[in-house]
Amino acid sequence: MNGTLIDLLERRSPSRAIAEDKLGRTDIEKLMHAAQLSASCYNNQSWRFLLLTEEAALEKGRKALSGGNSWAKKAPLLIFGFSDPDLDCRLPDGRDYYLFDLGMAVQLILLQATELDLIARPMAGYSPSTVKREFNIPDEYEVYVAIAVGHKGDIEELDERLRVLSRGDRQRNPLHKNFYYNAY
Numbered sequence: 001m002n003g004t005l006i007d008l009l010e011r012r013s014p015s016r017a018i019a020e021d022k023l024g025r026t027d028i029e030k031l032m033h034a035a036q037l038s039a040s041c042y043n044n045q046s047w048r049f050l051l052l053t054e055e056a057a058l059e060k061g062r063k064a065l066s067g068g069n070s071w072a073k074k075a076p077l078l079i080f081g082f083s084d085p086d087l088d089c090r091l092p093d094g095r096d097y098y099l100f101d102l103g104m105a106v107q108l109i110l111l112q113a114t115e116l117d118l119i120a121r122p123m124a125g126y127s128p129s130t131v132k133r134e135f136n137i138p139d140e141y142e143v144y145v146a147i148a149v150g151h152k153g154d155i156e157e158l159d160e161r162l163r164v165l166s167r168g169d170r171q172r173n174p175l176h177k178n179f180y181y182n183a184y
Contacts, residue, residue, distance in 0.1 A: 012114045015166040016071040016121060017158055018150035023077050027116050028053065031079075031149070034112035038105040041089035041097040047105040050135055052078040060134040065146070066125035071162055072148035079147040080131050081106055084140045099144065106145055113149055120149045 028051065040046060052061040053076065061078040072078070081102055088098035106122060113120030128143035137143065155166050 008111060008114055012110065013119055013152070013166075014168065014170050015119055015152065015155060016162050017153035017155040017166055018072070018075045018119050018121075018148055019153040020074050020076060021151050023053070023118070023150065027118065028077060030116060031109050031112050031120075034108040035105040038101070038108050040101040040104070044088045044097075044101070046083050046087035046098045047102045048082050048141065049105075049109075050080040050082070050131070050137070052080075057135075061131065061146075063134060064126045064128075064130035065123070066127075069123050069125045069146075069148075071158060072121070072123060072146075074153065075148035075150045077149040079109065079149060080126075080135075080143050081145040081147070082131075082137060082141045082143040084142070086140065102144060106147065109147060109149075117152070118149055119152055120147055122147045 032049070032051070035047065035049065036045070038045075038047070050061075052058045058076075058078060061080065062073045064080075065072055083098045083102045085096045085098050088096065088101055090096050110120045110122070123146045126146040131137065131143045131146075132139075132141070155163050158166060
């Protein structure tokens with residue numbers, strides 16, 4: 001990797017324009033490997049990811065996407081992240097770590113995709129129950145995230161609203177709104 005982590009984070013694209021071109025197996029394996037290297041409570045590795053690459057599986061996964069995420073239906077790779085609280089640390093005071101650990105693994109997928117010059121966009125707009133039903137995911141699991149992954153596509157193929165969002169600068173709060181030194 002050339003540059004710093006900050007360079008990589010700044011390269012991450014807000015685009016929703018994803019090309020339909022299939023991804024190579026090596027790139028997909030790098031995404032999985034990055035997630036697998038994530039930290040987790042007691043190394044429980046409670047994350048689970050369903051990777052859809054074949055057309056029949058993609059069609060089933062696309063059924064779960066909301067209308068607002070129709071742009072993601074072109075993605076050659078859809079990833080659904082899920083977990084179960086029983087797979088990870090549960091502290092006596094009620095804190096569960098499975099979602100934190102899943103989130104860290106997802107972030108590493110996004111960073112690895114950026115390093116590979118891919119678009120990877122997580123989405124909340126999908127039906128977890130459809131994913132569970134279509135892919136026979138056991139009841140004890142909850143599906144928490146969908147990620148569309150692919151090569152950069154043509155922004156001009158997006159509707160006007162999505163073109164604006166995809167071209168815009170990422171807006172971030174000033175540091176003082178999110179970080180506190182020594183006291184709240």
